[in-house]
Amino acid sequence: MKQVTITVNGKEYTREVEPRLLLSDFLRHELGLTGTHVGCEHGVCGACTILFDGESARSCLTFAVQADGHEITTVEGLTSLSSPHLLEDGRTEGGNNLHPLQQAFWEAHGLQCGYCTPGILMSMIPFLKQNPNPTEDEIRHALSGNLCRCTGYQHIVDAVKLAAEKMR
Amino acid sequence: MKPAPFEYHAPSSIEEVLDLKSQYGDDAKFLAGGQSLVPAMNFRIVQPSVLIDLNRVNELSYIREDKHTLRVGAMARERHLEFDASIQKHAPLLHEAVPFIAHPQIRNRGTIGGSIVHADPAAELPVLMLALNARLKAKSKKSERWIEAKGFFAGMFTTALEPDEALVEIEIPFAEKNTGWSFMEVAPRLGDYAMMGVAALVTLDKNKKCTSAKLVYLNAGDGPVEAVEAEKLLEGEVLNDTLIESAASYASEKEINPFGNIHASADFQRHLAKVLTQKTLKQALERVSQ
Numbered sequence: 001m002k003q004v005t006i007t008v009n010g011k012e013y014t015r016e017v018e019p020r021l022l023l024s025d026f027l028r029h030e031l032g033l034t035g036t037h038v039g040c041e042h043g044v045c046g047a048c049t050i051l052f053d054g055e056s057a058r059s060c061l062t063f064a065v066q067a068d069g070h071e072i073t074t075v076e077g078l079t080s081l082s083s084p085h086l087l088e089d090g091r092t093e094g095g096n097n098l099h100p101l102q103q104a105f106w107e108a109h110g111l112q113c114g115y116c117t118p119g120i121l122m123s124m125i126p127f128l129k130q131n132p133n134p135t136e137d138e139i140r141h142a143l144s145g146n147l148c149r150c151t152g153y154q155h156i157v158d159a160v161k162l163a164a165e166k167m168r
Numbered sequence: 169m170k171p172a173p174f175e176y177h178a179p180s181s182i183e184e185v186l187d188l189k190s191q192y193g194d195d196a197k198f199l200a201g202g203q204s205l206v207p208a209m210n211f212r213i214v215q216p217s218v219l220i221d222l223n224r225v226n227e228l229s230y231i232r233e234d235k236h237t238l239r240v241g242a243m244a245r246e247r248h249l250e251f252d253a254s255i256q257k258h259a260p261l262l263h264e265a266v267p268f269i270a271h272p273q274i275r276n277r278g279t280i281g282g283s284i285v286h287a288d289p290a291a292e293l294p295v296l297m298l299a300l301n302a303r304l305k306a307k308s309k310k311s312e313r314w315i316e317a318k319g320f321f322a323g324m325f326t327t328a329l330e331p332d333e334a335l336v337e338i339e340i341p342f343a344e345k346n347t348g349w350s351f352m353e354v355a356p357r358l359g360d361y362a363m364m365g366v367a368a369l370v371t372l373d374k375n376k377k378c379t380s381a382k383l384v385y386l387n388a389g390d391g392p393v394e395a396v397e398a399e400k401l402l403e404g405e406v407l408n409d410t411l412i413e414s415a416a417s418y419a420s421e422k423e424i425n426p427f428g429n430i431h432a433s434a435d436f437q438r439h440l441a442k443v444l445t446q447k448t449l450k451q452a453l454e455r456v457s458q
């Protein structure tokens with residue numbers, strides 16, 4: 001067992017972990033942050049995408065021990081990212097405090113079952129930061145690392161376009 | 169599935185890395201970006217008893233310009249190669265090809281060293297190393313040596329590295345003047361492993377005669393495949409469509425050996441190789457004159 005201290009959504013957690021524990025399982029089972037989904041566990045589906053020091057990465061291809069001393073952001077962190085009213089215990093004030101990206105997915109019907117959504121959101125956060133005004137082609141390329149079995153992608157593309165507008 | 173248990177080391181210097189590797193040899197695997205190794209561990213295709221994590225070895229992560237060469241540390245991320253100004257200037261072929269490797273989320277973690285040592289015949293970086301005449305520096309506790317890319321790839325997922333060696337640096341000569349470059353591939357979706365891909369380089373003299381040509385293919389055999397005879401057909405000639413077509417035919421029919429896969433039959437791969445060879449050579453030619 002190794003002791004690790006990992007900052008997740010702004011809050012520090014210290015835990016004893018087995019080296020083989022995947023970061024995705026650490027988030028879900030150790031911290032109870034089940035917003036990070038697990039689909040394929042080999043990097044292909046993108047459902048487990050999180051931010052590792054601000055950059056999108058697969059949590060199923062990283063061991064929790066590797067995140068020691070690093071900052072992780074999961075989909076649960078998005079509401080606080082957008083909120084000026086962050087409470088001390090890490091929760092946000094108000095029950096419906098969605099990030100503009102989440103709001104856009106809601107309004108443009110960017111999800112059906114929602115399994116792929118957290119991974120897509122976490123991929124789009126750094127993408128929209130680097131490309132505040134993306135073309136449809138760029139959006140489709142940026143989504144190429146995330147699989148959705150429900151929507152047919154068209155509404156996801158629309159949602160990302162809408163989010164870009166909201167966030168500019 | 170979940171990986172089998174292993175002993176984990178996270179050294180912070182090259183010296184410690186090499187000490188550990190000389191101690192454990194083949195029982196230990198280096199963990200770089202983990203984008204090829206961890207999937208294989210999750211499926212228990214590989215079950216190393218020791219992992220030596222290179223991610224805390226800062227001295228392995230750099231991209232530097234020397235007088236005539238680029239020097240890239242084995243732990244430089246694919247995403248860093250993509251946006252590096254020195255690479256764009258001095259290795260435009262590499263700059264053009266990196267965005268074809270996987271998806272941004274994978275490139276954020278995946279490293280140049282990991283991709284080269286993984287030696288997947290369908291990967292872009294081994295092909296680029298061969299096309300760019302790169303040299304690879306292997307280091308062990310007791311010695312250090314440079315290996316030409318040509319002699320590094322020893323078959324499917326196999327390299328010339330010894331069990332106690334790590335790849336530490338990649339040396340890429342600056343692109344020569346009067347050289348045009350082009351990289352193209354065809355994949356089911358951007359970011360997927362390609363069905364076929366070609367890196368092409370042509371250098372012309374004052375009289376527009378081709379003094380050197382390079383054609384290297386991915387997914388065309390059990391490693392990166394260079395079409396040496398097709399290159400010879402081009403060298404010493406003023407290139408035209410007929411010559412380009414015969415070089416493309418020769419390379420795609422005689423020199424590559426694609427196996428076919430779920431996305432493409434071997435015949436279709438050969439067809440793609442021919443078309444891509446013509447397209448890349450033409451684009452490379454246009455770029456010399458610019």
Ligand SMILES: Cc1cc2nc3c(=O)[nH]c(=O)nc-3n(C[C@H](O)[C@H](O)[C@H](O)COP(=O)(O)OP(=O)(O)OC[C@H]3O[C@@H](n4cnc5c(N)ncnc54)[C@H](O)[C@@H]3O)c2cc1C
Pocket residue numbers: 042043044197198199200201202203204205206207222242243268269270271274277278279280281282283284285286290291292293329333334335336359360361362
């Ligand atoms: C969904 C997905 C799609 C992908 N698509 C592509 C693609 O289109 N094209 C492509 O080329 N790749 C693709 N990849 C692979 C990706 O580029 C990997 O990052 C790369 O192949 C391996 O690099 P890594 O740093 O992750 O190495 P790791 O997975 O950490 O290591 C790979 C191997 O190299 C060894 N190793 C690593 N570093 C060293 C070193 N310095 N010295 C000695 N041995 C070392 C390891 O022990 C291991 O055996 C894809 C991966 C995924 C998950």
Ligand code: FES
Pocket residue numbers: 037038039040041042043044045046047048049058059060061
């Ligand atoms: S679960 Fe990580 S990419 Fe599919």
Ligand code: FES
Pocket residue numbers: 110111112113114115116117147148149150151
């Ligand atoms: S909404 Fe169901 S998988 Fe994307």
